[in-house]
Amino acid sequence: MNQPSLNPADLDHLLRQTHLFSSLDDAQLAQVRGGLRVLQLDEGQRLFDAGQNAERFFLVASGRIKLYRVSADGNEKVVELIGPGQTFAEAVMFMQRHDYPVSAAALAASQVVSFDGRGFYALLSDSPRLCLTMLGEMSMRLHARINEIDHLTLQNATFRVVHYLCDTLEENGGNQGTIDLTTPKNIIASRVSIKPETFSRILRNLADAGIVTIEGKRIVVHDCQALRAFGR
């Protein structure tokens, strides 16, 4: 629960390596620093709810955040998983209706830095370079969403699982072939839009086909080629 509060040096390092802030000069960075707050979140703690008025955006320092939607009948869809070094909810600043389109909650104890949207908007309005960085960031997000829609409508559940495994494989330090599921399986299932039962079954199919080995929260991928090929 009580992590040591982010020290100034670490915070500085975090800000400087955040892509969104990469084009800022010292004065601008100082202004960003002026409006920030550091939050400690317990496991399960909610950060904001969909529909809530959005004045701030966020950067994860440690832990893990889920962005999700809940339907009228209580079903939950995890839209995105956010890890250390990643920002979220920046795009909200530009929306006509000024509120969060998703909810956010901590999957584990987390440290999150929040920034003042208004202040950052001011910064944007006289720094074209910053704007272009932001535009780049947003077009990446947009593209990712189009891909997700593609996967939901043109591909099946197995494909989505395989895709998720390959993705986390290459972002978790190269092609070691081993994936440590930091995230609970039911959350991953929701992320790829299937039920936990189905996720379990699909993993077993992959194991039965000799493509992976499941050891609890550790998945060993034997044949990355075959894995990609397995989804359709």
Next chain:
Amino acid sequence: MNQPSLNPADLDHLLRQTHLFSSLDDAQLAQVRGGLRVLQLDEGQRLFDAGQNAERFFLVASGRIKLYRVSADGNEKVVELIGPGQTFAEAVMFMQRHDYPVSAAALAASQVVSFDGRGFYALLSDSPRLCLTMLGEMSMRLHARINEIDHLTLQNATFRVVHYLCDTLEENGGNQGTIDLTTPKNIIASRVSIKPETFSRILRNLADAGIVTIEGKRIVVHDCQALRAFGR
């Protein structure tokens, strides 16, 4: 096929009422005009394919364009329908991989204006106001995509049809209660991610429930309230 080529006055009018260009001064608008081309597309004609190198973005003057993806096994998903006055593929300019994420084709004979991406990028890089307009535009798109993911994962087919009907109802001149389907039903079906047969069935359900009347390509909505309520 041979529509009269867009005359200069109409073109001027079109550019001036396009939201994306709303903040431009005369000099900037002149620069935009310098890099544009007017295209005449026949029904069914493709404008670009997914994966193709993207140097231009577009504005529809007349007609109707579909943006879509095709899966390995030949299935097609219409991601968006673009009508007169709307722009598309602007976001592509900012992507690292510089190519279209979707394909585009004309659903009917159309006139489309295309713009030079590089030139516009230059304009952006010294006009923060233009950047902010662009950011607003993109965050709207992003939000729309999140909603679509929500609808695909948390709502059912009937909901999506109802939602589509309500949307087109209010964008086609107020709540008259009558929708003229300018777009073929199989395209609409793909847009809401169902098969034509299912679309047909759902419309009949709505008709059987007395909520709408179907007269070929014309749908009369009797009770907009009940229509909204019918999706779950």
Next chain:
DNA sequence: GCCGCGTCTTGATGCAGGTTAAGGAGCCCG
């Protein structure tokens, strides 16, 4: 150790929407 609880797996059954197949309704063109 043993209990209690949350996560994960496995099997049996159900159902929304896809698939297949067979007309019907326009509509263009001879």
Next chain:
DNA sequence: CGGGCTCCTTAACCTGCATCAAGACGCGGC
């Protein structure tokens, strides 16, 4: 008018994934 399009509808059947229902496997607390 009639034949051949393409688009749409209807009906019978099928299937991928959800749902429901039991366990099994941790793992922390005492």
